[in-house]
Amino acid sequence: MAAKKKSKKPQVPFTHKLVLNQWLFSLFDLQSNDGSYTWNGKRLPLLEAFKEKFQISENSDAGLDENNIHRFYKTLTNKAEPLPELPDDLLLEYDQNIVRHTQRLNERRLARGEDAIDWKYFQYLSLLFTEIYLDRYFADPYALLASINEQIQHYNQDKSKADQVALLDPAGDVNGQLNKLAFWSATGSGKTLIMHANILQYQHYLTKHRRRRELNRIILLTPNEGLSHQHLKELEAAGIYAELFDKNGRGLFTGQAVEIIDINKLRDEMGDKTVAVDAFENNNLVLIDEGHRGASSGDNGTWMRFRNSLCEQGFSFEYSATFGQAVKGNRQLTDLYARCVLFDYSYKYFHGDGYGKEYQILNLDTQTQKNAMEVYLVACLLSFFQQLRLHQKQATKCQPFHIEKPLWVFVGSRVTASLSQKEASDIVEILRFIGRFLGERATSVAHIRRVLDKGLITADGRNIFAGRFEYLNGLRLSAEQFFEEIHVVLFNAPGGGALHVENLKGVTGEIALRVGDNDPFGVINVGDDSKLCKLCEGQDNLMVGDRDFNRSLFKEINEPQSSVNLLIGSKKFTEGWNSWRVSTMGLMNVGKTEGAQIIQLFGRGVRLKGYKRCLKRSKYANLPYEVTRPSHLETLETLNIFGIKADYMAQFREFLEEEGLPANEERIEFLLPVIRNLGSRKLKTIRLKKTINGVNTEFVDAFKKQGPIPALAAPNPIEEPATRYLQKNPVVLNWYPKIQAVRSTGAGKADEESQPYQGKLTREHIAFLDLDAIYFELQRFKAERSWYNLNLQREILRELLADQSWYRLLIPEGELGFDSFEKAHLWQELAEALLKKYCERYYFFRKKEWELPHLEYRYLDATDPNFPQISEEFPDGYYRIMVEESQTEIVDKLRELKVQIDTGKLKLWQFAGLRAIPFGQHLYQPLLHLAGSELEISPAPLNQGERRFVEDLKAYHDSASSLLDGKELYLLRNLSKGRGVGFFEAGNFHPDFILWLITNGREYISFVDPKGIRNLGFQDPKIQFYKTIKEIEKRLGDPSVTLNSFVISNTPVHEMGQLWGVERKQMEECHILFQQDGADKYIGELLAKSVSVGIG
């Protein structure tokens, strides 16, 4: 931006100054003093580096596992190096706190039949960071202050004076300097849920430190009454008792209930409707929604003072989408927020992860806009019409993607009730445009033709509407036909007519827009309706009048029968109004000082429900294989933004840039071909038969369709000998880690018992269980896993629990003693966990039992789903790479790579974190590895461990080791669920690679899976799979084929030795090899072992 200004001005963007956030990341071994970290040679924002390092992302498995531990916990701890600051059991303790709070927040939701909260990765991290902070804050604030100061010094050391962040004062009020946390969260990223959890987290630590009594009230500050009501509703939905603050009645539940008050009601002195800040005392928990309102300097800091006073001896959590705007140009605020923003998930991350709509800013330079205003507005109208028509024609197809009927809104940023001059004139201008458009047919038709044929060229020669009207142009209708259709679809007026502007007498502040006597197509929502009507009087093409009407058109906008397609208004839009319909947004009256509000408006506009309510654009959503996106869906998933004056747009872009958002980012699809190396080789693979009893099994879950319906039951080897398997392989539940995690900071570590106690749930325990609750929990589990074919009867539970033969429960003996009823809750939890595990074991047992007789060796052919998809253009298959349009460099480099591939001269290619590995023995090449996440590649690129394995194998192969003499080696990546070869008996295990060694007419096939194994027990079916594969080999009974399976651990051997208490030799016998040993050793062992074990 302003690079030439005096050096006294700060140069470092605010997002790089978030020292508290940097400190938290440093606990995860990501040290930084500017908000970014170099990962694999690439400079990434901390959050992105974190995602890379821990292999966690928006696509990671969310939710709880059958032990009620977040799957994220496993992802976080499943890494090579333990974190000195955050040992696993501490993270587990935090996780369990989060689990408890989440369950608490879900109780009410589940009772209402609503979907339970499943944290997304960034929400989980927000909560985890809060846990870490609160734990340290309560345990030792001085130490916390010192560590934050260390980070500030680290940050300051290479910054100019103007950019330094002031240190905290260890001699001052320590708590007072540390009791404010802020969350930078994009609108739509679920900050309300985070807030609910934060309340519980804070209460937990207060209770833990026996300070619960110190808390006076819980106060939620909102910017206006509309939001207060919305918060009340949402707190209620979460089952948290809340009330709107009533200055006259101090309720019974004060200190328990959350009191919601809008900031306008806080004053220095008591008033009629207002209340003095002092009345609240200052030991409160204060929650602040959109705090920037008061933070900005315009308000003389009064607001800030109030807030500080309320939480002086308490604590505050603040949530906003727009801190960047709020602190702009204010040194003090910049310092303050740099030290209290705990987590940054602002728009750039939100959008980058694929959430919310795409956006398109249709802006012109001032001169062009002046000259071509009319055409520009017609183009905007057309782009909205395009959305509306698309939706109308494809409503059913769009349903799974939750696209609502598009709505066109005109918004200003002012929230005042009165109608400002500028705004009024903007509204009149819009109305006059619509009037002209309807009235002057010939001109309008000409404009439509011009826009569709030529677009609109700006001063610098760009056509801003290039490629924007693909759908409309594809319809091959004439401009006249479009004009007619616009009447029907947009204006509800098949016969045409004049534009009527009617003040609705029965509804204050609403003006209806209609053509002729048809249903209203639009509504204006303003404070001063009569003033606006007066202004419209006498304008050409506008018929102004009154109408008796007492239904609010505005309130009906979200109803399915609403005829309204256009909403003009300002006040309501910012005040907690919500609609999923907004898809084209016109800006009015945007000034320099309203950045924060504008960003919020924008945030509302880009919200999207998405496929299965994943909130993502369909290009980013994880669509099942069978689901196809309807054509032009992206047009409906885009928010078009335009301004009726060019400077509004310029201002808007500036706001976006300050929030770190790229102004117009389109992703383009780059198809990268692969070279296949299969040729006419005959390689065998294990697959389910293509048809079973005459039914095609491809791309369906054949077991669900054709297999016997499994009914959960206890093993009964007398009646059914096969079920002895369930007793020989009992489910194991180890409760020691959980118990240690809970005790680790409290009463000191539990004694390390040398031999864990094995407990059983007896008849007496069962008498205390709530079997209905367990039953419903299992029903949820069944639905979550999509085991719809499983029969699960309520009556079976008692019988199952009475049978002790199918599980091993490791738990300190005392936990099962009958000395306190509190323990019944634990037993309930144990019973649930055991039954879930058994349910899974049982289901897989039945599935395997049915699938095994249907497995066969099949020669791998070109149609094998493990090969990348093919097309006419790329008969060998291709990778689909999504690149941001602006990254022309990557696109250029990819083109070079494509040339290499096309000419068959493949070399190792590397650029910006992407690496293409040529390996002729892999059945297609290159293989891709990606660090950083600007690109999206499908099939998914190799991860770190997989890449290393491939490179090690390649090096070994190229070194022409004698071991490979007379043998051919081939490798194929095995894809995950639905496409690759999977073994559900090992917990739906899809090993990453299939390796063939061919010699003397024998095929040695090995399944190889490089992975971190810290979270797997030694008895885990994945670890024990090396035995299972031998059973399959026997069953398939082909004497020329040898099957094996290997796990390549990237966790060091000594660590696993400690964790499992197992010698290296024993691990190697179980086909576990260690990447740390070096390629020569472990690849050599792998190959030697895979050929040495014949059929025994």
Add this chain to the structure above:
Amino acid sequence: LLKFAEAQGPDGLREHYLLRYMLDVETRGSQSLLNISAFNDPTAYRLKVKRPGSEETREMNVDLLETFNWLIGLTVESIAAPQTVTASFKPDNDPDLPKDGPRRLLLDGRVREDSNGLWWFRTVSGTTPDGRKTLVIWRKLTNNQEQDNLVLDEWFKKQGYSSKDSEFDLIYVNGDNNLENQRKPDDTWKVRLIEEDFHRLMFEETEM
């Protein structure tokens, strides 16, 4: 159990139990606090009701169907007449499977209306307060879950509920079932268990 030595004493299990949990635990599963297994026959849920002002108690039928509509706040559009159907079954003849192993149960012929049939269905359709199109399927269960669920699936297909134009957002069924197995990838309906929501909505507590 409460007589165990370790359960005694002022803070012992016995004390805890008597003071805080006796009602909760001992009345679980009683008819008056909702007995889940009684949903097996939705037409025969009976309660002993004490007459006001006297000591007399009388057995009364409870209309689960109406009660449930009320609990979920359903705006009822239609209540269908009950249907009774019959069916016969045969095992899958897949030659690959071992003789004595489990096999898929299949229908032998079709599901037919028959007033003497073992399977009884009655549906309610309407809209929930949050605007979801809802179908409630009530059925009588025999003691053979596999047959019950197979008949449900086939009956459901026959009614055309899964077709696009009569699509529901939410389908309620009593009794554990396999209905969602019928769902195609682009269908949006979800199945919920009647007794689960019944239970929750009856006993939902306001918490602090």
